[in-house]
Amino acid sequence: MTHDYLTARVKHREAVTASMIRIVLEGGDLHRFASTGRPDEFVWLSFPTDDDEEGTGRYYTVRRWDSARAEMTIDFVKHEIGIATNWAQQAREGDAIRLLAPRFRFNPPSDAGYIALIADMTGLPAVGRILEELPDKISVIAHVEIPHENERQIIETACDVTLQWHETAGCGNQRTRLFDIARAVRFPDGPGYVWIAGEAKAVSQSRKYLRDVMGFDKDHITSVGYWVHGQARS
Numbered sequence: 164m165t166h167d168y169l170t171a172r173v174k175h176r177e178a179v180t181a182s183m184i185r186i187v188l189e190g191g192d193l194h195r196f197a198s199t200g201r202p203d204e205f206v207w208l209s210f211p212t213d214d215d216e217e218g219t220g221r222y223y224t225v226r227r228w229d230s231a232r233a234e235m236t237i238d239f240v241k242h243e244i245g246i247a248t249n250w251a252q253q254a255r256e257g258d259a260i261r262l263l264a265p266r267f268r269f270n271p272p273s274d275a276g277y278i279a280l281i282a283d284m285t286g287l288p289a290v291g292r293i294l295e296e297l298p299d300k301i302s303v304i305a306h307v308e309i310p311h312e313n314e315r316q317i318i319e320t321a322c323d324v325t326l327q328w329h330e331t332a333g334c335g336n337q338r339t340r341l342f343d344i345a346r347a348v349r350f351p352d353g354p355g356y357v358w359i360a361g362e363a364k365a366v367s368q369s370r371k372y373l374r375d376v377m378g379f380d381k382d383h384i385t386s387v388g389y390w391v392h393g394q395a396r397s
Contacts, residue, residue: 168209168261169195173254174234180314182284184239184251185226188260194233198225201267202296203289203358203387208237209261210250221247224288225265227295238288268358268385269293275356275383279348280305281369283332283341284314285389286360293358294320302351306344308332308361338362338392345369356383363388 170191179185198204209220227236239251250260269289271278278301280290287307297303299321309315310332318326331340342365350357357379359369370386373379 166263168263169193170259170261171235173256173258173260175256176251176254179238179316182241182310182314183287183316184241186237186239186251186254188235188237189233191259193235196228196233196235197264198228198230199265199267201269202293203269203360204228204265204267205289206265207263208247209263210246211259212246219246220263223247224292226288226292238291240285240287268387270385271356271358272354272382274354276353277302277304277351277355279303279350279355279357280307281341281345281348281357281359281361282306283308283339283361283365283389284310285362286387287316289360291316291318294318294322294324294326297322299323304348304350306348308339308341308344339365341365342368342372346372350377354383355379356385358385358387360387360389363391365392 171188171193172190174189175187177185205222205224207220208223223237226238242248282290301322303322303324305326308329308331312330315328329344339362341361359366366386366388370384373384
């Protein structure tokens with residue numbers, strides 16, 4: 164199977180927090196990138212390896228797309244091991260990478276009176292972009308799980324948002340308490356839309372709770388499993 168990869172080069176790398184690396188891509192074929200226009204869009208990144216011409220790939224959220232400059236920003240959560248983590252930590256200006264056309268999941272229905280965002284740290288890049296790009300008339304509640312207070316980020320937004328950080332990731336014998344966070348959210352009255360992302364099992368449990376206990380219609384919930392507990396993350 165052939166893939167229509169776009170090429171890009173590293174323009175800049177910086178540490179956003181102790182656990183988050185931000186890389187800005189430019190050049191190559193990025194001028195041909197066709198954004199979906201949805202704030203949680205993600206692309207397949209193909210990381211170069213010595214023994215695999217096709218490279219090994221992972222999906223990553225497009226944290227920011229600057230169409231005027233043809234520059235793409237992607238945030239990487241640092242893990243102990245993994246091809247994406249290794250590449251992001253070692254990336255230097257001019258390093259090449261390939262990517263595939265974007266996809267998206269964020270799709271609030273027209274009757275949603277508010278939007279709720281619930282995510283662990285792997286979903287934070289998408290939460291950040293969603294908050295930055297939503298119009299000012301939208302009411303948003305956001306709950307983000309992080310391991311430490313110093314992982315909080317400043318997010319500029321025009322919408323009416325209540326953002327709560329939960330420093331519960333990795334506490335005790337649980338890698339995530341995303342399900343507990345979802346069950347504790349107080350939702351406003353009326354129809355709303357919930358976007359939840361993070362560890363796959365916790366996301367699945369949360370979706371079932373929102374649908375069966377809280378009464379959300381399935382079309383008013385978007386759930387995205389970014390990683391699986393017990394499997395190596397990149």
